[in-house]
Amino acid sequence: MPNEPERTGKETGGVSRRGFLGLVGAGAAAAAAGGAGYGIGAARAQAASGAKTVHPFYGTHQAGITTEVQQHLYFASLDLTDSTTRDDLIELLKAWTDASARLTHGQQVTAEGAVGGGPLKPPDDTGEALGLGPAALTITFGFGPSLFTGELGKRLSIADRKPDALADLPLFAFDILEDELSGGDLCIQACAEDPQVAVHAIRNLTRLAFGKAMIRWAQLGYGKTSATSKKQATPRNLFGFKDGTANIMANETADLEAWVWTDADSQPAWFAGGTYLVVRKILMTIESWDRAQLGEQEQIIGRDKFEGAPLSGGEEFTDPDFGAVEADGAFAIPADSHVRLAHPDNNGGVRILRRGFNFVEGNNNLGQLTAGLFFIAFQKDPQQFIDVQRSLKSDALNEYIRHVGSAVFAVPPGVREGGYIGQGLFE
Ligand SMILES: C=CC1=C(C)c2cc3[nH]c(cc4nc(cc5[nH]c(cc1n2)c(C)c5CCC(=O)O)C(CCC(=O)O)=C4C)c(C)c3C=C
Numbered sequence: 001m002p003n004e005p006e007r008t009g010k011e012t013g014g015v016s017r018r019g020f021l022g023l024v025g026a027g028a029a030a031a032a033a034g035g036a037g038y039g040i041g042a043a044r045a046q047a048a049s050g051a052k053t054v055h056p057f058y059g060t061h062q063a064g065i066t067t068e069v070q071q072h073l074y075f076a077s078l079d080l081t082d083s084t085t086r087d088d089l090i091e092l093l094k095a096w097t098d099a100s101a102r103l104t105h106g107q108q109v110t111a112e113g114a115v116g117g118g119p120l121k122p123p124d125d126t127g128e129a130l131g132l133g134p135a136a137l138t139i140t141f142g143f144g145p146s147l148f149t150g151e152l153g154k155r156l157s158i159a160d161r162k163p164d165a166l167a168d169l170p171l172f173a174f175d176i177l178e179d180e181l182s183g184g185d186l187c188i189q190a191c192a193e194d195p196q197v198a199v200h201a202i203r204n205l206t207r208l209a210f211g212k213a214m215i216r217w218a219q220l221g222y223g224k225t226s227a228t229s230k231k232q233a234t235p236r237n238l239f240g241f242k243d244g245t246a247n248i249m250a251n252e253t254a255d256l257e258a259w260v261w262t263d264a265d266s267q268p269a270w271f272a273g274g275t276y277l278v279v280r281k282i283l284m285t286i287e288s289w290d291r292a293q294l295g296e297q298e299q300i301i302g303r304d305k306f307e308g309a310p311l312s313g314g315e316e317f318t319d320p321d322f323g324a325v326e327a328d329g330a331f332a333i334p335a336d337s338h339v340r341l342a343h344p345d346n347n348g349g350v351r352i353l354r355r356g357f358n359f360v361e362g363n364n365n366l367g368q369l370t371a372g373l374f375f376i377a378f379q380k381d382p383q384q385f386i387d388v389q390r391s392l393k394s395d396a397l398n399e400y401i402r403h404v405g406s407a408v409f410a411v412p413p414g415v416r417e418g419g420y421i422g423q424g425l426f427e
């Protein structure tokens with residue numbers, strides 16, 4: 001049964017099957033009761049609704065890109081240790097593949113799991129996701145530019161296999177990037193309907209990397225800020241606006257081919273069917289935004305706050321009319337509005353697939369929220385992101401946001417059963 005301890009008969013301690021089911025039952029009853037902790041009850045109920053959903057790890061493309069966006073994210077960027085060899089990395093990628101195939105089915109990281117190895121060794125699985133189900137978990141891996149370049153690229157003998165467009169992003173206007181929130185040799189994106197399932201995945205994959213790679217930085221995200229299917233209601237970001245309305249949706253296959261998946265023309269050949277992941281940690285000055293008038297907020301975004309309709313009129317999914325003018329002759333969707341500047345019409349037709357998450361990390365010493373948008377975008381070429389981000393130089397939103405973290409990764413194609421993630425890179 002998914003996510004139950006796989007009993008081998010060897011263990012003498014730990015939670016009995018009866019005790020385990022009792023714990024699960026108590027949790028379910030608490031969720032059903034709601035009442036005292038409505039927020040927690042609602043979150044648990046929402047998690048429970050996706051608890052049984054399985055997104056298989058194996059496939060043509062990696063999951064976690066066009067997959068219906070889950071509510072929660074845990075993202076880790078890792079650096080290889082100084083002694084990690086090519087064989088070590090291959091071994092790690094094989095171990096991560098097997099583990100990911102299990103975890104996405106709601107199983108524990110190994111068959112022995114949390115209690116099956118007996119009392120005399122540390123458990124293989126850390127145990128905190130027992131009973132939570134697969135929770136729609138997806139695990140997506142990527143390779144950073146630093147994996148291929150410098151001494152490391154030479155040590156791994158992959159310097160000549162770097163995807164052509166894989167390079168650190170240029171510095172953009174208003175960037176105040178922090179090194180400790182940027183870059184990385186490898187990345188793992190874990191998304192799930194239950195935050196504990198996402199954290200458990202990264203925690204256990206990181207344990208498998210012990211001695212070979214360690215976390216450089218990580219980010220917890222709650223509350224998706226994009227949809228990849230019109231079956232999902234468009235979520236809202238921390239400025240209170242619907243975010244993801246004009247995203248590339250999973251059923252837009254022609255646009256996915258045109259803008260997201262690398263093909264035989266995107267060199268090298270091992271990378272066909274992959275994509276580039278751009279990640280930006282963006283702080284949002286929530287208190288200043290909250291003091292801006294509603295009309296000003298809408299002018300900055302270019303859409304109305306409640307419905308998410310373009311200011312040129314219509315409903316949420318009505319195409320914006322950038323030529324529309326008000327009685328005073330001004331554009332209905334202002335020239336410096338976010339939507340106008342980010343729209344394909346202003347960027348040579350370029351689209352990107354967005355998959356970001358809200359984050360809140362307490363308050364600063366002025367009592368202001370440390371919060372923002374952990375922006376993730378997938379594209380066939382990082383230049384797509386670069387073009388759009390450069391267009392945003394005159395964005396009125398810049399008064400209320402700051403980019404503090406940045407990284408780019410080549411996301412290899414999906415894995416067939418029996419293979420391992422990124423295998424083509426080493427063949
Ligand atoms: C460089 C790419 C982008 C960054 C960085 C970015 C940051 C950012 N965006 C919002 C809020 C919204 N963005 C919306 C639309 C939108 N944003 C981008 C790109 C970046 N956003 C694109 C390509 C689009 C779609 C434009 C279009 O085709 O119309 C919207 C409107 C709703 C929607 O379509 O998603 C909102 C709201 C914030 C708050 C933010 C940084 C914190």
Ligand SMILES: [Fe+2]
Pocket residue numbers: 338342
């Ligand atoms: Fe945006």
